[in-house]
Amino acid sequence: MTDAATEGELTLGEVSELSRQVLDRVGQAVVGKSEALELVLAGILAGGHVLLEDYPGLAKTLAARSFAQALGLEFRRVQFTPDLLPSDVTGAFVYDQKESEFVFRPGPIFTGLLLADEINRTPPKTQAALLESMQEHQVTVEGQTFPLPVPFHVLATANPVEYEGTYPLPEAQLDRFMLRIGFGYPSPAEEWEVLRRRMSRRTEDQSVEAVTDAAGLLAAQRAVETVTVDDSVGQYCVDLATATRRDSQVLVGASPRGSLALLLTSRAYAVIKGRDYVVPEDVKAVAVAALAHRITVRPELWLHEVTGGTVVRTVLGSVPAPPTVAVAR
Numbered sequence: 001m002t003d004a005a006t007e008g009e010l011t012l013g014e015v016s017e018l019s020r021q022v023l024d025r026v027g028q029a030v031v032g033k034s035e036a037l038e039l040v041l042a043g044i045l046a047g048g049h050v051l052l053e054d055y056p057g058l059a060k061t062l063a064a065r066s067f068a069q070a071l072g073l074e075f076r077r078v079q080f081t082p083d084l085l086p087s088d089v090t091g092a093f094v095y096d097q098k099e100s101e102f103v104f105r106p107g108p109i110f111t112g113l114l115l116a117d118e119i120n121r122t123p124p125k126t127q128a129a130l131l132e133s134m135q136e137h138q139v140t141v142e143g144q145t146f147p148l149p150v151p152f153h154v155l156a157t158a159n160p161v162e163y164e165g166t167y168p169l170p171e172a173q174l175d176r177f178m179l180r181i182g183f184g185y186p187s188p189a190e191e192w193e194v195l196r197r198r199m200s201r202r203t204e205d206q207s208v209e210a211v212t213d214a215a216g217l218l219a220a221q222r223a224v225e226t227v228t229v230d231d232s233v234g235q236y237c238v239d240l241a242t243a244t245r246r247d248s249q250v251l252v253g254a255s256p257r258g259s260l261a262l263l264l265t266s267r268a269y270a271v272i273k274g275r276d277y278v279v280p281e282d283v284k285a286v287a288v289a290a291l292a293h294r295i296t297v298r299p300e301l302w303l304h305e306v307t308g309g310t311v312v313r314t315v316l317g318s319v320p321a322p323p324t325v326a327v328a329r
Helices: 012-029 034-045 060-070 086-090 129-136 171-176 188-201 214-224 231-246 256-272 280-294 299-304 308-318
Strands: 050-053 075-079 091-096 101-106 113-117 138-141 144-147 153-158 179-181 250-252
Touching: 012 034, 012 060, 012 214, 012 256, 034 050, 034 060, 034 179, 034 214, 034 256, 034 280, 050 060, 060 075, 060 113, 060 153, 086 091, 086 129, 086 138, 091 138, 101 144, 129 138, 129 153, 129 171, 171 280, 179 280, 214 256, 231 250, 231 256, 231 280, 231 308, 256 280, 280 308
Parallel strands: 050 153, 050 179, 075 113, 113 153
Antiparallel strands: 091 101, 138 144
16 A cells, blocks of 8 residues: 555545445445446546436436535536526626626536436537536636636436437547446345335435545545556556457447546546555456447447447457456555
8 A cells, every 4th residue: 555645645545445435325325236336436536427327216316416425525416408508507608787797607517526417308519518528627608718626527317218309428428428337226125225214214305424525535536546557457458448449249449538447447446445456357347337338339230239338248258358466566
């Protein structure tokens, strides 16, 4: 592990413990789904944005709000609808009669964690309003640029089965999300636990206590940057992304941003698991979430239920992984 943390800094051991506490707090609200929640946290620790794509009613919104509360981030939620305008997200200049001038009124995007709920229900023009903010951490309105708060993360939700009145996210928008994660249906035991907790609370509302704050999250993200990655593991990330481009089922494979997302998320995932170095198993654990949404499958294979996830699982089985070697610090 790293040396003792200086004031305002965290060791990787402290980040690992912080991650455990955050997951425990979020787990008080979201029943089960421990693997999916670990991936969401890994995406945040890696400094990225996460797309939660699954059926309605599977706690996607609850998970986003719970992470914001546990991480001590300012939280805003935007319900994306067909009539939503870009200025409804980014903000706009309004005329101040008292000062006789136009002043900028920030939109909900100026926050620590933005929940873009049902992002695929708004037209491409409004979807595009998020592109600059997600990549450059800034907003440009009428030629003026405004920096966003730090840290800034987007957790977006999308319904993968309802297509009426929706606008599929273009590849450029999907590529801005470091991870795409599905929660899946709970087991019968987990579903009963949801009901039991609701009866015990005697209220619909639920919240979790903060474990850290924005400054603490930034310190954790800086610590993750010190995680050791052996060259063989980094090359493994490249080999996986390259293999998706050569697969006969694919029109467009994962971009270099995909291999970078794979590497960055693997580092955060390793810390969550209590290690200060990345092993191939970390890469495999995040591979589907990091690469599948960056892959375009040939249209004629849709009827055969071939998806980006199918392709990633195929290359995971065909690309040899390097041996697991502990890295000395």
